[in-house]
Amino acid sequence: LRQQKERIKMMEQESDRHKIQLESAKRRVIEYDQTTATEIEQLRKKLNRMQTIDVEGQQELHEELIENIVTLGEAESQLEKLLEEHKDTTTNLNQAKKELTHLEDEKCPYCKQKYADTGKKIRETKKVIEDSNNNLQQLNKSITETETLVMDGRADQKEIEDQITVQKDELDALEGRKSEYERRLVELEQNVNPYLEPLDELEEVSLESIDYDKINSLTERVEHMKFLYKLLTKKDSFVRKVLLNKNLPFLNQRLQKYLTDLGLLHQVEFTHEMTANITQFGRQMDFGNLSAGQRARVNIALSFAFRDVLQNLHERINICMLDEVLDVGLDGPGVTAAARMLKRKARAEKLSLYIISHRDEIDSAFDYTMIVQLSNGFSTIMEEK
Incomplete structure (x- = not known):
């Protein structure tokens, strides 16, 4: 437009x-x-x-x-x-x-x-x-x-x-x-x-006629998309509620599965207003009250849960890249649990999985390792094994 x-x-x-x-x-x-x-x-x-x-x-x-x-x-x-x-x-x-x-x-x-x-x-x-x-x-x-x-x-x-x-x-x-x-x-x-x-030369000039149909069509389409955007983003939109209520059970089910795989005992559910409800043994908690490791597990589980919802709505995605996702907040057992969960998912879905990390614990956790060194502003592949 x-x-x-x-x-x-x-x-x-x-x-x-x-x-x-x-x-x-x-x-x-x-x-x-x-x-x-x-x-x-x-x-x-x-x-x-x-x-x-x-x-x-x-x-x-x-x-x-x-x-x-x-x-x-x-x-x-x-x-x-x-x-x-x-x-x-x-x-x-x-x-x-x-x-x-x-x-x-x-x-x-x-x-x-x-x-x-x-x-x-x-x-x-x-x-x-x-x-x-x-x-x-x-x-x-x-x-x-x-x-x-x-x-x-x-x-x-x-x-x-x-x-x-x-x-x-x-x-x-x-x-x-x-x-x-x-x-x-x-x-x-x-x-x-x-x-x-x-004057004759100017009168002989043939200018391209201005066609407003396309821009009018695009303007109308943009207005429709704005209206649709409002329907999908306003909290009181019935369309948004219908779509969320349709996909929230699947989202919460996948989210809880990944949290279990990562060894987190908390219950995390999303409401139709897309607010997270976190509980542990029936006790309500805020996301900010979780430890760094717990927050890291929730973030990983949430990312893959949303990825599953996207695949469920559209088509399968055969590649996954994680940049230093395992480096922040996770201790040794947490990194091991996350690596184990990722490997199972890669084999089950036949994913091409790429993990970028500085953690030594995962050197032998995956099938292939590539060492890349940054020197003078350039990255160089030093070793593959």
């Missing part, structure tokens, strides 16, 4: 991993198609927009705009100079008028003292005023004309700018971009989705 669970767990993990890989591959295919479709649509929009642009007309407008900006700049500079000159001329005119007022009063316009040669100075001042007025008239005319040029130039610039739909740097790169867009569009339209092949 554990192996089946581990196998199904691995298959489920593999199936989940394959599903994740498949979903990821599908997602990459869809994302690539969507990204490519979006880029193709954007390229077509850009190319359609380029086809609606009058490149030659836009270039002429940009050239015209540059010329207009230069002309407008020259006119604005000229207007600035005229206004500055108009300001200086007006200042000189006002100064001359003030001087003329003082000269007409025969006073020096600077120190306010009597001025001797006022006539000549008045004529010169009037000449300055006359020239300034004439100059101002000419300046006003020039300023008006220049302002008209500036206003017309600004209006023309605004009109040209409104007609320009593509900036100069974009217009310069338009032809190169158009070729690049067309090349990229053809490339995208001819491209094959690179994620289709991995």
